[in-house]
Amino acid sequence: MLGIAAFLGIAVAALGLAMAIFSQRLIDDILPKRNFEKLYLGIVLVFLLLLVKEGLSFLRQHFLIKQAKGFNLRIIDFFFGHLLRLPKPFFDMRKIGDLTARLNDTTRIQRVISQLAGNMMIDILAAMVSLVFVFTYSVPAGLICLLVMPLLFVLIYKNNTAIISKQKNVMVTYAGAEANYISTLQGIEAIKGNNNQHLFADANNVVYKKYQDAVYNLGGFQIRLSFMINVFGLIFLIGILAYCSNEVLNNKMKTGELIAILSMCGTMLPSVANLALIMIPVNEAKIAFDRMFEFTSNTSEDDNGVAGELNFEILSVRNLSFRFAGRRPLFHNISFNVKKGEVVALMGENGCGKSTIAQLLQKNYAFESGNIMVNQTLQLSQIKISEWRSIVKSVPQEIHIFNGTVLENIAFEDAVNDTNHVLQFLKEYGFAVYIDGLPQSFMTMVGEGGISLSGGQKQMIALARALYKKPQLLILDEATAAMDRDSEQFILKLLSKLKEQIGIVFITHRLHVLKSFCDRIYLLENGEITAFGNHAELAYAAIICIVNTGRIWN
Incomplete structure (x- = not known):
């Protein structure tokens, strides 16, 4: 498509010179001889040529926007x-x-591609043909x-480095402004509260x-550069006009030739300026491309x-340690089955690493040392991520609602492709009872981020989303913390029925939830597991610890 557009651009440029050539013949030949037949034929011919030129321009633009869409x-x-x-x-x-701003920079790349494929070819042809015609009239x-x-x-070229620096600053500050908008609007509740x-x-x-200052600085620099180019072009055209006028006065050149040369120079100068300035958008596209490749x-x-x-049977965590880059260890030597x-x-207080363990079990993070075994034969690191995530589902603390x-x-593409199965x-x-309480039941529009839902309703949807995929291992991170008592009891009873078919890792800091629900409870404190057992065993240990030390755990 770019090749076709370039070819049409060359044809358009060639046809555009028809008026300059006709003007010269009109002034030097047709009008002095009062040749009405040539005048009318010439006008008709020029009209047809210019009409074809506009038609080709239309086709060229069509191919360019079609290519732009595909690109x-x-x-x-x-x-x-x-x-x-x-x-x-x-x-x-x-x-x-910042990421969305970089993705939006693709428009800059496409704009330059279209410019290179179309306008540059036209400018090269226009400059070359105009120069040849000027030589024909006057060496x-x-x-x-x-x-x-x-x-x-x-x-x-002398100003190229400064332009690149200012273009990059515009993109960086635009990304900062975009990121600030999103961050601020996402926190609107806290702002108003x-x-x-x-x-x-x-x-x-x-x-x-800062963004507008960067745009202003780049715009001001481009204006000054354009001013210098325009002054340069003005001096050039005045020089050509003075020389050619002198040649006409000395009878060495015809008036029509003077008009044709000025017309050709008027065509050639912008084309040469465009070719000289092409490095500005090329640099802009290169910067945009480099910024996108920073993350790709x-x-x-x-x-x-x-x-x-x-087929999941057992997950064994052995001596697991983890730290975020540049920080002290979050936990060490964590072991459980x-x-x-x-x-x-x-169980553990906020910030002790419970949610991070959930991320490690989903292969979202890499642990520092230790091991995670699946079915006692496979290391978790040996299993394909796509395969593992097909059998492991999670309900995180921060639930995203689309x-x-x-x-x-709940069901993404199956909501349309297999609606009856999802409803069944x-x-x-048992989710249908709770979903039917919404204004339009399962067809209720939830809004951006689930704005129309309560915290408990979001957790109910997230649990349904996880269970719909029939997981073999389910990871729940404070999955009932925002629910009312009735909803929480419904979920706990549902999970109790399902647990014969799956393994469940339940992360919480609320001991009462686990009383008749968990087989084992692991207490995470100060970066390590300090105790484990069922609810009764831990309650007895806590009483003994209080009696002996006055504290629950050492």
């Missing part, structure tokens, strides 16, 4: 698809607005053009001002390993 779809599919396959720690340290005028035009390239609208409005003004050059999640059907048919609880219906949030699942597992 943008392919490049976003590549970059966004790669982005989704990056490890979770990559996203932990980056702002969403000295052609030599002046040939000697002066390279100076435009020198002028642009603390009556801090003015504080965040002022902070936004500071961030956005990161290694995707390693999905190598054992493939095939995996969970078998199919068991509910194992991890902007759609309740049914779509909801009825069989």
